[in-house]
Amino acid sequence: MDVNMDATPVGNGAAIIRWQLQNDHRFLTSPIIELVIGEGESETVLTAHQDLLLESAYLKQLIDAFDDSSPRRIELPSEDAKTFSCFLEYQYTHNYSIQLKSNDSLDSTDEGSKLLLHHAEVYTLAEKVGLNKLKILAHKKIHSLNSTPMGELTYARYIYTHTNADDVTIRRPIASYWATQGHILRRDLKDEFKLLCIEMPAFSYDVLSLMFDRKEKGKSPENENDSSGPGSARKRPRQEE
Numbered sequence: 001m002d003v004n005m006d007a008t009p010v011g012n013g014a015a016i017i018r019w020q021l022q023n024d025h026r027f028l029t030s031p032i033i034e035l036v037i038g039e040g041e042s043e044t045v046l047t048a049h050q051d052l053l054l055e056s057a058y059l060k061q062l063i064d065a066f067d068d069s070s071p072r073r074i075e076l077p078s079e080d081a082k083t084f085s086c087f088l089e090y091q092y093t094h095n096y097s098i099q100l101k102s103n104d105s106l107d108s109t110d111e112g113s114k115l116l117l118h119h120a121e122v123y124t125l126a127e128k129v130g131l132n133k134l135k136i137l138a139h140k141k142i143h144s145l146n147s148t149p150m151g152e153l154t155y156a157r158y159i160y161t162h163t164n165a166d167d168v169t170i171r172r173p174i175a176s177y178w179a180t181q182g183h184i185l186r187r188d189l190k191d192e193f194k195l196l197c198i199e200m201p202a203f204s205y206d207v208l209s210l211m212f213d214r215k216e217k218g219k220s221p222e223n224e225n226d227s228s229g230p231g232s233a234r235k236r237p238r239q240e241e
Helices: 010-024 057-064 081-093 108-129 132-143 149-162 168-185 190-199 201-216
Strands: 032-037 044-049 073-076
Touching (some): 032 081, 044 081, 057 108, 081 108, 108 149, 149 190, 149 201, 168 201, 190 201
Parallel strands (some): 032 073
8 A cells, every 4th residue: 555655644734724723813713892093074993803902012001991891992083094004904914005095196206205104104103002013114115115305394294293302213314315305305395394494493403413414524415416306306215324
């Protein structure tokens, strides 16, 4: 009788599959939590498995406060449903995507500007819920985008408004970008750039510090290579130099 030594017994194979399902998808057997995102006309109700939400220290505190008689419901009136959906998508798939509304009038840089802000919102949400891997992913997606001067300005304003001063991972690349490319972008956004500098002293300080550092090292932004023309902002690495 021929014996196939490579064959896996059916029983053992089924047991392995069951073990993998139990360990990879154990969250499927956990309770469902109702999430009320936003308020008023923008209120959206989402649901998710409890075990996935427990990976967030912020949400874990809210879930731990449940008692036996309370509804398994978390209200997050200050959150944005679209951004929070990205967090949930990441928890289930380890990735997320952002779908913009179809608009034929948007070119690739206009679209990139909108995506830039959306990924920034995911980044700050990941910081709030305590999910570092999602922060890293959002930061990576930010680096891949082209944008417009106004898009860059809006992005800078959002980050300097919604992140901590010690978050150099995302703040320093912004300051570095404006220190090297700002002389070009300011031609199109003189008033807007001035307003940002007035409203965000930390932004002004970071940009000036880098400009002075470069001047001391003999590097002039005006003499650095630049491939962008008026009204455009080329893709650049949003990472610390």
